[in-house]
Amino acid sequence: MSVRLPPLEFTECITDSPYFRENLHKHEKELENTNHQIKRLIKEVKELLDAANKLSQAQRSFAKCLEGFKFECIGSTQTDDERVICKSLEEFSRLINAIEDERGRMVRVQYNYNNLMPYNVPYLRFILYTVSGKPRQTPTIYRDIVCM
Numbered sequence: 001m002s003v004r005l006p007p008l009e010f011t012e013c014i015t016d017s018p019y020f021r022e023n024l025h026k027h028e029k030e031l032e033n034t035n036h037q038i039k040r041l042i043k044e045v046k047e048l049l050d051a052a053n054k055l056s057q058a059q060r061s062f063a064k065c066l067e068g069f070k071f072e073c074i075g076s077t078q079t080d081d082e083r084v085i086c087k088s089l090e091e092f093s094r095l096i097n098a099i100e101d102e103r104g105r106m107v108r109v110q111y112n113y114n115n116l117m118p119y120n121v122p123y124l125r126f127i128l129y130t131v132s133g134k135p136r137q138t139p140t141i142y143r144d145i146v147c148m
Contacts, residue, residue: 052107056100067093
């Protein structure tokens with residue numbers, strides 16, 4: 001559902017009419033709602049990244065169990081089937097660990113990005129350049145990202 005806001009007219013700003021004030025109030029309310037939604041999205045992303053870390057820990061624990069799985073031999077040696085099963089479980093364990101290594105890299109990149117940037121780059125550019133004009137002092141952590 002999209003919200004249709006009437007445009008803010010410069011001439012009405014000068015006259016400071018009740019219509020303009022009401023219209024301005026609608027715009028401010030919509031900006032507050034949008035800001036709240038963005039903050040909620042950021043919170044959800046952080047929770048998602050935390051859940052991904054917990055999943056990764058559980059997967060690694062499972063892989064460790066698979067890697068350590070051994071049949072107790074009845075007799076002097078393992079059967080061919082037992083050796084094949086053990087090798088298969090070890091290989092599966094290596095694959096799970098490789099997947100978790102990649103997932104870990106991906107989550108680390110996203111986690112670092114979210115800690116550096118509380119908002120996404122287009123939104124930050126909009127706030128820094130459009131709303132407040134070209135900033136005189138861009139915060140250091142944003143300077144490299146915003147000036148891309």
